[in-house]
Amino acid sequence: MSDSDLRRKPLPILSIEGVSKRFSVGGKTVQALASVDLRIDKGEFVCLIGASGCGKSTLLRIMAGFETTSSGKVSMYGAPITGPGPERGMVFQDYGLFPWLTVKENIGFGPKQRHLPKAKLDEIAAHYTDMVGLSAFADYYPGQLSGGMKQRVAIARVLANDCEVLLMDEPFGALDALTREKLQQDLLEIWARTKVTVVFVTHAVEEAVLMSDRVVVMTAGPGRIEEDIPLLLPRPREVSEPGFNDVRRSITQRLSSHVASKAPVVVQAGVAVPAGVTS
Numbered sequence: 001m002s003d004s005d006l007r008r009k010p011l012p013i014l015s016i017e018g019v020s021k022r023f024s025v026g027g028k029t030v031q032a033l034a035s036v037d038l039r040i041d042k043g044e045f046v047c048l049i050g051a052s053g054c055g056k057s058t059l060l061r062i063m064a065g066f067e068t069t070s071s072g073k074v075s076m077y078g079a080p081i082t083g084p085g086p087e088r089g090m091v092f093q094d095y096g097l098f099p100w101l102t103v104k105e106n107i108g109f110g111p112k113q114r115h116l117p118k119a120k121l122d123e124i125a126a127h128y129t130d131m132v133g134l135s136a137f138a139d140y141y142p143g144q145l146s147g148g149m150k151q152r153v154a155i156a157r158v159l160a161n162d163c164e165v166l167l168m169d170e171p172f173g174a175l176d177a178l179t180r181e182k183l184q185q186d187l188l189e190i191w192a193r194t195k196v197t198v199v200f201v202t203h204a205v206e207e208a209v210l211m212s213d214r215v216v217v218m219t220a221g222p223g224r225i226e227e228d229i230p231l232l233l234p235r236p237r238e239v240s241e242p243g244f245n246d247v248r249r250s251i252t253q254r255l256s257s258h259v260a261s262k263a264p265v266v267v268q269a270g271v272a273v274p275a276g277v278t279s
């Protein structure tokens, strides 16, 4: 690439350069990440996948600003990330909703902190409640909702906060298969409609192939990026299409070969899969 091409290329929304992370536990040091480099462009849908303990959540938490790095740089549009911010919203497997607030109050929580006028606040809360299909449940409390509904509230809550990057840590891992499929489709629609950038941690190869533009394969001991695989399958994707299955098998096999020496491997549907990953 020439100097002028480099100058024209827009800054990545997220840039991770030479990032390492060590934790001290009981006098011992755990090297959770080593020399991680990753560029994420605006509007991309990127999945992080890898066996349990390879540092996916740690990397996501560093992007969110919940964890500092031991060395290396993390930046958003070139500006160093020094802590959490509403422009980077995190969605967890266990929803993290405020149980004492209703659906619309949970969704309007961020805008309320910004002291917007009440009419504007109500408009934003209603817009995002509608976006995730929960208008009829706006006055319900989290304890009165199903798991899938709670996760919709969690997604709407970060979007209502003017989030530009949705950081999702196994968001559908606790849901039953049918609810998970529905939420996958809903998230893809929201992504297409809002152009939000998504970084999505999953253990499921099928989910990664269904959703993402790129699959970033991580391995443990210490956590590092082994491969960054662009997915060229057209959208919308169907798991039943032969092309889909070919890509899924190929990624599963590559994942297994990367982690074979580092994690136990189990066999699912005739394919060797690293423990903690589903094909």
Ligand SMILES: Nc1ncnc2c1ncn2[C@@H]1O[C@H](COP(=O)(O)OP(=O)(O)OP(=O)(O)O)[C@@H](O)[C@H]1O
Binding pocket: 023, 024, 025, 030, 031, 032, 050, 051, 052, 053, 054, 055, 056, 057, 058, 059, 223, 276
């Ligand atoms: N706060 C912490 N203190 C000490 N060690 C930690 C901490 N957070 C993570 N680790 C360690 O860092 C490594 C990576 O953990 P991390 O949770 O990022 O992996 P992961 O790939 O997300 O795992 P899983 O898929 O099981 O959620 C593990 O060895 C873990 O024990």
